[in-house]
Amino acid sequence: MVSYEFNNTIFALLPPLVAIAMAVVTRKVLLSLGLGIIVGILMHTGFAPMEALSDLAGRVQGLFWGEDGIDTWNVPLLGFLLVLGMTIALINVSGAARAFALWARRRIKTKRHARLMTMALGMIIFIDDYFNTLSVGSVAKPVADDHKVSREELSYGVDSTAAPVCVMAPISSWGAYIVGLIGTVFAAREITDIGPLNAFLEMIPMNLYAIFALATLFCVIIFDIQFGPMRAAVARTEATGELWDTSKGNPPGVDNDLQEADNGSVWGLFLPILSLVVASVYFMLASGAANLGDTPFTVMGALENTDTTMALFNASLVSLTVAFGVVFYQRLAAATVAKALFSGAASMKEAVYILLFAWTIAGVIGDLETGKYLASLVQTSMPMWLLPLLIFVLAGVTAFSTGSSWGTFAIMLPIAADVALAADVAMLLPLMAAVLAGAVFGDHCSPISDTTVLSGTGAGCHHIDHVTTQLPYALTVAAIASVGYLVIGITGSATFGFAASTVALFVAITALRRIAQ
Template sequence: MVSMQFANTAFALLPPVVAILMAVITRRVLLSLGVGILLGALMYNGFAPMATLSDIADRAIGLVIDDGALESWNVPLIGFLFVLGMTIAVINVTGAAKAFARWARQRVKTRRDARLMTMMLGFIIFIDDYFNTLAVGSVAKPVADDHKISREELAYGVDSTAAPVCVMAPISSWGAYIVGLIGTVFAAREITEFSALNAFLQMIPMNLYALTALALLACVIVFNLQIGPMAKAAQRATETGELWDDSKGLPPGADLDLPEADNGSIWGLLLPILALVASSVYFMLATGAANLGDEPFTVMAALENTDTTIALFYAALVSLVVALATAFYQKLTPAMISKALISGAKSMLPAVYILLFAWTIAGVIRDLGTGTYLASLVQTTMPMWCLPVLIFLLSGVTAFATGTSWGTFAIMLPIAADIAIASEMAMLLPLMAAVLAGAVFGDHCSPISDTTVLSGTGAGCHHIDHVSTQLPYAVSAALIAGLGYLAIGITHSAIAGFLVSAVALTVWVLVMRSYCDRTIAMPSASQA
């Protein structure tokens, strides 16, 4: 008998808070998530031991089996990780990664250029955040390694151009999902002033966190603003050559000790990546079109109805076939290829374990009503000047605690619409934009977010090291965006909010440049 004693109350915050605090303090992610899962399941089942164990077992099985069939989201994503790990390993044994690093060395001559390349790749590969984090990390890694850029810094660059770009791109899995949610919200409330797509496009300049996070990343790259734990990681990489903390072992997705062919070509890396990009777009449109039924085909409609993880799994298989074809063309031995396939799959196991635990605690948190409780804290009787920043912060807390920005969108967008209808309709789009911004912020900071896990995996960085080094930048971007939302609430002007955030960002950069000049030994011009 399931107990609902703690559901939709402040006690529902305990499992994620305990898991996150333990992860930060102990740096043992799986243990921390396991404790959070156990605590949440005990609360959900009225602290009945046998019911709790049965519930956890059912949740674990439910991650892979749903109504007698394979689960349609988790299983393909896990398959995508394993296949991509094998593809990366095959690329390594062909010598293509080494060849790409040699080629890039002639063109990407400085550390700053290497960082900018990572950022530009994040803008180019915007179709999906999962795909973005793993593909960008794989391509940028050999160049970043060549310039002794720490894996923590690479993971920050990957993560900060994944969700912030996808959440503002209408032609992406995120954009389609958000447009679909907005359309549902508008239809249920008979809002006819905007179409869903038009509303989404108008909200882009109001998505102050996403804009600030991208601008802040550019400033960090250009001015070499290494602060907090990131500065220590950068110093370790440049002075000792340790790209990650060796004392913690090999991070998920890190290069393994594999033999490399001497006749590698950059096409051995570019062709599999291009195949991955092209086939991802194709399969996302194809699976979306298949789900449309008799509805007319449009790109937005297809993306809104696509099976993202299934499409990515198929695309990864195509990429693996191309990588294998390259290996056979180079006449690599079957022993080298088989070792690469096995090692590549094994390299993804740590990320898969973390994802499975993160999905489990997310299910427990959902059933306890953690997100619902947080959403209930908003009062429509509050003055309008504080509502945009309040919704931004509450969306951030919800995404941080639940580990999902998409779930936060689904919870908070209807609430934002209802608040605007009940108070001032002109604030509808700013309030909904604050939801999108806050959800991405919380997702960026959360150790139980799948995007955070995959960003570290793609960059070959220890998970908690990625979280701790990125946190000061994410919080800084949130504070800057929060000032902008406060200005929107006071002036009812999106332009005012944008300008306030721009000024705040400028001040932050000036202060941090002065701080870094005083406390951090800056590299020479040839190194920067």
């Protein structure tokens, strides 16, 4: 008999804690996620081995096939990864990546400039976080490699400009999703004083983690601040020239056995990536428009209803076709192209496995109602001055434990609204902004987050190395944001909160510069 005694209780935290603790101790991601999955399924099935085995089989099948046929989120995203791996491999064998690095060397002359370029690309490509992490990493890698930027530094730069930018961009898949959630929350509570889009826009200056994640990244690049595990990674690259920890093999998206052509051109990189950008925007808007039905077309409406992963998969096929055209024009041997396609797809194997395991444990955690338990810890009887900080921390813990910022939005935004309406309606937007900020913070730290997985994949960094090197920076930003949310709670002023976080940033950077010396 299935037992639900662990659902929505403190014991529901056990599976993610097991997975995360094991990942830190063993540094073996798949083993750790697998143990977390086993613990969670056993808890969910009342420790009945045969029921647990059947449950696991059903979950694995469900990743690919649902009641309505092929899963339209997971399968296209896996396809997008594999096709992108093929495209990157074709770009490499065409010699385009090397040509781009040589072209950029005349314009981007230092390691600092290479990292700033990565940050700028991340802020420009804001349409979707999945697309951002993989495309920015692909473009930046040749330049970053040329200037000996460790893959850990690169993946930190990619990750810190993906979700933080997307969560503040109204014209993005994230913005549309959040505006839609806010609209649902407002409608259910008959809030009519402000519209969902205006509420989202007013919440941007209060999204302190996202803002100061970008500000901290900029300061880290400008002042060359390394501390914690990142310092060791940078020292390794400077001492040995190894861009990643070679003792762990090649990270996703890397194949050193491919022979590069001598007649490569920068257009061999720009054309496939540009076609990926244009096609992604087109397919996202087109699929969203189709899903609107008779509703008048708007960009926000289309993005809110778009089939994101299917759009990205279709766009990747366009990009691969363009890459084929480039190597055909260069008249590369068919055997070389075939090897590149196979190697490119195979190089994404680790990322695919990690995603499958992460999705499985996320489903288990969802069934155990881990997020609901964490959300239930918020009480309206708590001091008002503490609520913004508490909401931020709980949203962070929820996203960290579940690996899903979007799931955290769905769980915590209604609760934040209810708390504000019961305690002080003036705190409605600050509390909801704290949810958005906390969810991105937890997502940044979580080894079971798909965005974290894809950031490492896009940058060509081992997953656990990306997690451990980014964590101290994410915690630093969280501390900076926490100061602001505490001040918002005390003063009721978002302006004072922003100013307090700005001062905290100055203090933190000053201290870190001294530590890093």
